[in-house]
Amino acid sequence: DAGVTQSPTHLIKTRGQHVTLRCSPISGHKSVSWYQQVLGQGPQFIFQYYEKEERGRGNFPDRFSARQFPNYSSELNVNALLLGDSALYLCASSLDVGRGNTIYFGEGSWLTVV
C-alpha cells in the first residue's frame, strides 16, 4: 500500500508569492495533519483536519491555511511568502483524531523562498 504522498517534492518561490502543497493520506486514513520542519529543528504542528473539518491549529499566522477534500486528501496554502517560510513541509496521516493516534509522515515538500 502507498504511504503518505506529497507534491511537489521541491519548489522555489519568491517573497510575496503564494504556494499550495498537496497531500494524499494512507488509504483508509481520515485525518491529515501538517507540520513545518525548519532545518535543524523538529517538526512543528500547523493544522489537523478530520472529515473536512479543522480539528487543531498551531501557532502560525493567518497566512497559513489548509483544507481537506471529500477523498481525505489535503492542501496547505501559504500566502505572502516570507524568507522564514523556507522549510520542509510534512503531511502526516492517521486513522482518526482519537487520543494518541499513530501518525505517519510523508517525505515532505521542500520549500525555498528567495
Place this chain on the structure above:
Amino acid sequence: QQQVKQSPQSLIVQKGGIPIINCAYENTAFDYFPWYQQFPGKGPALLIAIRPDVSEKKEGRFTISFNKSAKQFSLHIMDSQPGDSATYFCGAGSYQLTFGKGTKLSVIP
C-alpha cells in the same frame, strides 16, 4: 507554549554501543510518546511509541523507558549499527504532537 526538551543535540558512539537519548515534557495531559527516525532528505519514520500506563517498551533493538512522575522518557538503541546513523526526534501529545529539536546520532564502525 508546551515544550519538549530533547538531549543531547548530537551523539557519537562506536558500533555495538548503546546510545541513549532523553526527552522531558511539561504537560501532564500528554499520553502518547513516540520516537521518530529521520534520514537526510527524508520524512520522519515512526520507530517506537509508548503510552504512560507502562514504564518500558521494547521493539527489536529499540527500547523506550518512561518515568511518568519525572515527566521524562528516553530511547535506548541496543547494539547500535552504522545504519542507525540518523536524526532522532521524540514527540509528546494527545491529539497533536509536540516534538523535540532532535538528536543527530553518528555510529562509527
